[in-house]
Amino acid sequence: MVLMYEVTGYDRQTGRLAVSYGVPKQKMALVKKIAGVAWPDDGFGSYPLGSDQISKIAKTLKTEIEQEKFDFYLEPYDQEEVRSIFSRTRQQPV
Numbered sequence: 001m002v003l004m005y006e007v008t009g010y011d012r013q014t015g016r017l018a019v020s021y022g023v024p025k026q027k028m029a030l031v032k033k034i035a036g037v038a039w040p041d042d043g044f045g046s047y048p049l050g051s052d053q054i055s056k057i058a059k060t061l062k063t064e065i066e067q068e069k070f071d072f073y074l075e076p077y078d079q080e081e082v083r084s085i086f087s088r089t090r091q092q093p094v
Contacts, residue, residue, distance in 0.1 A: 002078065005074055009069075012069060035047045
């Protein structure tokens with residue numbers, strides 16, 4: 001399992017995932033620290049993020065993150081599983 005993280009934003013009105021920002025490996029430790037992820041991290045948490053945390057993470061990721069419409073979380077995912085799903089869904093030449 002290769003654990004990666006993304007900052008996910010859920011629409012406050014619908015509760016649906018609306019935006020996500022991938023966290024590069026070289027920024028992961030700092031983003032996890034900003035989010036308050038405890039060590040050791042088991043990879044099963046979804047960490048709610050406040051506006052101060054989002055501002056710091058946006059600066060770390062060098063991107064703008066619109067906070068007005070979304071509730072944000074730092075969420076893990078298994079990079080190997082994602083790769084496996086994509087490789088299975090790719091169309092094979094006939």
